[in-house]
Structures are given as C-alpha cells and as structure tokens.
Amino acid sequence: MVTIENADKALKDYYLDAVSAQLNDGISPFFAAIEKNTNNVYGKDVKMSVVRGTCGNVLAGSEDGDLPAPYKNRYLAITMPLKNLYGTVEISDKALRASRDNSGAFVNLLNAEMEGLIMSARHNFQRMLFGDGTGLICSVGDSITDKEYVVDVVKDYYVGLTVDVVPTTPGLEGDSYGLVITAVNHKTSTVTFSKAVEDAICNGKMYLHGCKDNELTGLGAIFDSASLYGYTKTSEPYFAPYVFDANKKFTEEMLTDVIDRMEEGLTVKSI
Numbered sequence: 001m002v003t004i005e006n007a008d009k010a011l012k013d014y015y016l017d018a019v020s021a022q023l024n025d026g027i028s029p030f031f032a033a034i035e036k037n038t039n040n041v042y043g044k045d046v047k048m049s050v051v052r053g054t055c056g057n058v059l060a061g062s063e064d065g066d067l068p069a070p071y072k073n074r075y076l077a078i079t080m081p082l083k084n085l086y087g088t089v090e091i092s093d094k095a096l097r098a099s100r101d102n103s104g105a106f107v108n109l110l111n112a113e114m115e116g117l118i119m120s121a122r123h124n125f126q127r128m129l130f131g132d133g134t135g136l137i138c139s140v141g142d143s144i145t146d147k148e149y150v151v152d153v154v155k156d157y158y159v160g161l162t163v164d165v166v167p168t169t170p171g172l173e174g175d176s177y178g179l180v181i182t183a184v185n186h187k188t189s190t191v192t193f194s195k196a197v198e199d200a201i202c203n204g205k206m207y208l209h210g211c212k213d214n215e216l217t218g219l220g221a222i223f224d225s226a227s228l229y230g231y232t233k234t235s236e237p238y239f240a241p242y243v244f245d246a247n248k249k250f251t252e253e254m255l256t257d258v259i260d261r262m263e264e265g266l267t268v269k270s271i
Contacts, residue, residue, distance in 0.1 A: 015114055019087075022118050027125045044082055049075045052238050076236065078229045083216055087121050089113040123157065125216075132220030135211030140165055140204045146196035150189055151206065158184050158191055162209040165201040176201045178209055 025032060040048040057071040091113060099106035137158070141150035158181045165176040180194040208215075217229075223241055226232060233240040244258050 010110070015110070019114060019118060023121055023125070026118075027122055028129065031125060031129060041082065045079050046082060047077070047079045049077050050238075052076055052236070076231065076238075080217075080229055083214065085121075085216075087117045089117050128216040129218045130220060131215060131218040132225055133215050133217045134213055135207040135215045137161075137163065137206045137208060140201050140206055142202055144188070144190055146198075147194075148190050148192045149197075149201070151191050152189070154184050154186050154189050154191065156184065164207050164209050164212065165197070165199075165204045166207065166212065167199055167201050167204045169200065175199055176204070 024036070040046050052074040057068075059068040061068060091109060095109060096106070099109060138151040138153040141152065143149050161181050163179050163181060165179060167176065175195075176197055176199040179197065181191050182194045183192040184190070185192075221228060223243065226234070228239040231239055242258075242261060244254070244261075246254050
C-alpha cells in the first residue's frame with residue numbers, strides 16, 4: 001500500500017541521488033567542465049583568498065650581488081553567501097489515494113513528476129549559467145491592456161512562469177508580484193498575465209518569482225557587470241575578463257591571438 005511515509009522514503013532513498021547525478025552531469029558540457037567542491041564552504045558562506053597578479057619574487061641578478069628584496073603575494077578575500085536552489089513536485093491527495101493499492105501506478109506518476117523537475121532544473125541551470133545572478137528575465141515597456149504588456153525579450157518558455165515585476169519607483173510593489181504569464185506574442189513582443197495589474201509597472205524589470213538577486217553568478221555577471229564578488233572591476237582589473245571582438249569574422253589566426261594573450265603569465269584551463 002502506498003502511503004505518505006513510504007513515498008517520502010522512496011524520494012529520499014531512490015530519487016535523491018539519481019536527481020543529483022543528473023543535475024551534476026547532465027546540465028550542459030559547460031557546467032560539467034566547472035570544478036565543483038566544498039573546500040571553501042564555511043557555514044552559510046563561501047570564503048576564499050585569491051592572488052592578484054604575479055608576486056614578482058623571481059628576479060635575475062649577478063652571481064655575487066645582493067639578493068633581491070623579497071616580495072609577497074597580494075591577496076583579495078572573497079566572501080559570498082551560498083545560493084539556495086529549490087525544486088518542487090506536487091502529487092495531489094486524489095492521485096495518491098487513486099494509486100494507494102497500485103504501487104506501479106504511483107511509481108509511474110512519481111517518475112513523470114521527477115522527469116518534469118529534472119527538465120525544468122536543467123533549463124533553469126542553463127539560463128542561470130549565462131545570466132548575471134539577478135534573475136532578470138526581461139524589461140517591461142508600455143501597457144497594451146491592464147493584462148498585456150510590451151517587453152524587450154520574448155521567449156516561448158515564459159508561458160506558465162510565475163514572475164515578479166519590480167516597478168522603477170520603489171515602494172509601489174503590490175499586485176505585481178506573483179504574476180503568472182499565460183501567453184506571449186512574438187510579433188507584438190508582448191506578454192499577457194493571468195490577472196489585471198494595477199501597479200505602475202511600465203519600464204519595470206521582470207524576475208522569476210522570488211529569485212531577484214538570489215541566482216547563481218553566471219557569465220553575465222563575469223563579463224557584463226561593473227562589479228564581481230564585492231569588488232569593482234575598475235579598481236580591481238583582475239576581475240575583468242579579456243574580451244576579443246571578432247566582428248563576426250572569427251578565424252584561426254584570431255583564435256591563436258586570443259590564446260597567446262590569455263597565456264601571458266596565466267594558466268589557461270579552458271576557453
């Protein structure tokens with residue numbers, strides 16, 4: 001007989017490790033190439049020290065001359081909070097009771113829910129890896145109706161998402177949080193919400209519900225943001241990535257130039 005207790009045990013004993021393995025290895029080749037460990041986790045934070053540039057303590061000199069003055073590494077301390085990523089599944093009491101005497105039916109139902117969770121997690125991980133950590137989906141423009149609004153980016157996967165629209169004027173947040181997108185229109189570049197929005201959300205920013213500033217630090221933050229890990233890239237240029245504009249004409253010679261530039265005093269693991 002299927003009960004809440006043995007369903008909970010099945011999730012923990014049989015599904016948890018399988019889901020973790022698929023998320024760690026099956027997100028994308030890029031995610032798989034990222035080194036993952038818990039060596040720098042302390043409580044709720046990740047703490048580590050990084051070396052800025054080269055220390056300059058290897059110099060040339062004469063055989064009988066004085067030794068060069070000693071140099072030391074220049075460190076920067078980085079402290080960042082751990083990110084919390086949640087995946088949820090829902091099995092109604094009606095479905096549970098219907099499969100109470102049929103464990104096979106319950107397993108099929110649970111498998112379908114877990115596969116949906118993994119698919120959603122894979123998509124959101126990929127999105128976050130190329131995002132800036134803010135959870136920003138798009139910017140909101142003018143209103144067509146009290147439910148339909150123009151946005152700067154339209155994606156098919158928006159349909160069904162629960163989002164928060166943050167107005168440009170602080171303190172006006174209200175019914176613009178927890179909105180469900182019911183339709184998108186690529187021709188008019190609009191999204192339609194499930195209910196009318198009374199707040200002034202034109203020119204606001206749209207985020208996944210509850211995700212604002214809580215997502216992973218992705219490539220968007222590394223390449224596009226003015227600061228990284230609490231340091232501004234202007235004052236600490238070591239945090240600024242090297243960007244080469246190929247002007248839509250990428251060649252083997254350009255790739256060689258990029259590799260040569262990156263290998264100047266650096267150990268390159270991937271490009």
